[in-house]
Amino acid sequence: MEPLGQDEIRASFVNCTRGEAKGVTLPARPEEIPWEKREFLGWRDPKAAARAYLVLPYRGETVGLSLRAAPRPKGRVLLSNMCGLCTTTHPLSDIALFSGRRAGKLGREGNTLGIYACANLACSQYIRGELKSDVPQPAETLSLEERVFRLEDKLHRFVERVLESR
Numbered sequence: 001m002e003p004l005g006q007d008e009i010r011a012s013f014v015n016c017t018r019g020e021a022k023g024v025t026l027p028a029r030p031e032e033i034p035w036e037k038r039e040f041l042g043w044r045d046p047k048a049a050a051r052a053y054l055v056l057p058y059r060g061e062t063v064g065l066s067l068r069a070a071p072r073p074k075g076r077v078l079l080s081n082m083c084g085l086c087t088t089t090h091p092l093s094d095i096a097l098f099s100g101r102r103a104g105k106l107g108r109e110g111n112t113l114g115i116y117a118c119a120n121l122a123c124s125q126y127i128r129g130e131l132k133s134d135v136p137q138p139a140e141t142l143s144l145e146e147r148v149f150r151l152e153d154k155l156h157r158f159v160e161r162v163l164e165s166r
């Protein structure tokens with residue numbers, strides 16, 4: 001993706017109030033991010049672990065989503081240990097359920113969407129082998145280009161649903 005400055009990141013949020021967007025803890029040094037190797041910018045709020053953010057280029061604009069990472073349900077088995085974005089398989093402790101309010105009317109009615117994803121939102125690093133999951137992965141023969149395409153496709157489908165009633 002193209003590099004973003006802190007102001008652009010802060011202005012990108014579509015599913016939270018301006019006040020909430022103001023309170024977002026931004027990545028400290030955007031200039032140190034290897035943007036060309038990232039399909040989206042995803043991070044957990046260092047000041048509030050249950051908050052997570054996802055910022056990405058979407059149809060010519062920059063879209064930022066404010067998400068909540070659900071605490072792991074006690075005594076219940078998670079539905080999936082596979083990231084819904086990059087399809088990396090993880091031990092359950094490395095998967096989180098992220099949910100976000102939908103933009104516009106549906107969001108005002110309290111409608112949210114959730115997705116299981118890498119708890120550290122480092123999908124771009126997993127598909128490049130910069131990070132490795134702690135468990136063996138199912139055999140797959142996709143090229144990096146194909147993995148990138150799949151990740152972007154899943155991201156876009158999620159964003160599309162968040163923005164549906166904007």
Ligand SMILES: [Zn+2]
Nearest residue numbers: 083086118123
């Ligand atoms: Zn992932």
